[in-house]
Amino acid sequence: MKSLNHSIIRQLFFKNSCILCPEKAHDNLHYMCYNCHKSLRDTGNLKRFNDIYYLWNYDEKLKKIIEEYKFKNKLYIGELLFGLIGEELDKLIKKEKIDGIIPIPVSHKRLMERGFNQVEELLKFGGYSYIKTSRIKETNHMYELLNSEARRKNIKSAFKIERLKGLKKVLIIDDIITTGSTMKEFITEIKNNNDTIKIVVFTLALSKTAKKINLKMR
Structure with a gap:
């Protein structure tokens, strides 16, 4: 061998x-x-739409890559993705003077199903330290819900975040932002614990839907 x-x-x-x-x-x-x-x-160059930094528009190719990575346990795709995003992520962290990175957490059920948090794995490939938070509510997939009110109720009170002491500006990272409901609720929970902290959002892919509704995070 x-x-x-x-x-x-x-x-x-x-x-x-x-x-x-x-x-x-x-x-x-x-x-x-x-x-x-x-x-x-x-x-995959760094782009900005309102309050969100992203690298790619969410299309069929990105959907396929992320589905293979998240749902078919192909961790090597995470390594490949980090090779594509690492340089741009470093630029963003330096540009915004980030002093804490927070990946969006997955629920316990999803963690057991997948065996990993896809965003945390990307950060591990890059050797980044990050702040762990909790997803305390099992939610439906957002793409299964047809209107904004259903998505809002689905994600309401889904997160638990301990007080973020000594941090001035944090970077929240997710793999995809489609409607923005998850990210908005996560930011709300952060602000409930520390209303002076500044927040920057980064995602690999941003959907057309998010752009159509003129998504703002803060």
Whole structure:
């Protein structure tokens, strides 16, 4: 086994095709061909919409990547994603003078189903320290709810955040912002505990829906 190189091991134990197209996955990447990876790299520059920083518009490609990562236990995709976002995330942290990073928590049920929090794993790949919080309410998936009032009730009082002492500005990170209901409730809980703290929001992908409703977080 020790004589096998990394490429051969991948062929033996992992699906060796790109998750986005019919091409063969590149030997130095996980689950993605060179062209699809390059397209993501070229388009994944830091953007801002109102109070949200993001890298990509949420489209079918991003949906596929995140679904494979979150729901099919392909942790190597997290490593690939961090390779695409790491430099831009560093820029944002320095630009905004962030002194605390808070990933959106998942519920206990979802954690047991997936085995990991997808955002925390991205931060681990980058060696970032972060502040853990709790999701104390089991909620439905937001895409299952058809109107804003249902989404608001679904996420209401879902989080528990201890008082954030000594922090002036925090960066909240999630993988996708679709309607913004989850992020808004999370920010509300932070502000209930510390109304002087400044908040910056970062997500990998921002949906068209969020832009249509002119989403503001603060």
